[in-house]
Amino acid sequence: MLLSSKDVWSELRAKVEDISGTKLSSCYQCGKCSAGCPMADLMDIPPHKVIRYLQIGLGEKVLRSNTMWFCAACFTCESRCPKSVDLSRVMEALRAVILREGKSFVDPCSLPVEVLGGAPQQGLVSGFRKYTG
Ligand code: SF4
Ligand code: SF4
Incomplete structure (x- = not known):
């Protein structure tokens, strides 16, 4: 067919x-x-x-x-x-x-404090832009 x-x-x-x-x-x-x-x-x-x-x-x-x-x-x-x-x-x-x-791949609230505190701010912002709705 x-x-x-x-x-x-x-x-x-x-x-x-x-x-x-x-x-x-x-x-x-x-x-x-x-x-x-x-x-x-x-x-x-x-x-x-x-x-x-x-x-x-x-x-x-x-x-x-x-x-x-x-x-x-x-x-x-x-x-x-x-x-x-x-x-x-x-x-x-x-x-x-x-x-x-409005769906996200990553939930920022679920990230461990050490990741949020230790990662470069620019990396976090670009990650949130890519992975969160
Ligand atoms: S842009 Fe790079 S990582 Fe993305 S699908 Fe193409 S080769 Fe793979
Ligand atoms: S998208 Fe990938 S599979 Fe399709 S023609 Fe291009 S290289 Fe080949």
Whole structure:
């Protein structure tokens, strides 16, 4: 059976494409992004699969993963991608979708006092911007 883009359309995919400015259908699953990603071992879903799940309407599975929170925005994937898919922007868009719902990946109140007291202030602020809604 052939699937059309209408069959696999999802609101999440449309949102991610809109926020990231990236056309997800460009990806042809060569896997070069995941092969070079320094954080892939820590991710529930490797970068190329994130794109595949979004392409076929399984984005909710991605939203339940830790993948976008572990992306270090190092741009290795983009530099290796033969189709110029900007995965770091896709990861950022996924985080934005969650944070805009007021959800957080990290609860600042649950951080130990020694972390809050000992970490550099700039690091804490940038961490809160990335991980809290
Ligand atoms: S490198 Fe680009 S084309 Fe290849 S799987 Fe990753 S995003 Fe898709
Ligand atoms: S930008 Fe994110 S997904 Fe891409 S290689 Fe770096 S850590 Fe991996």
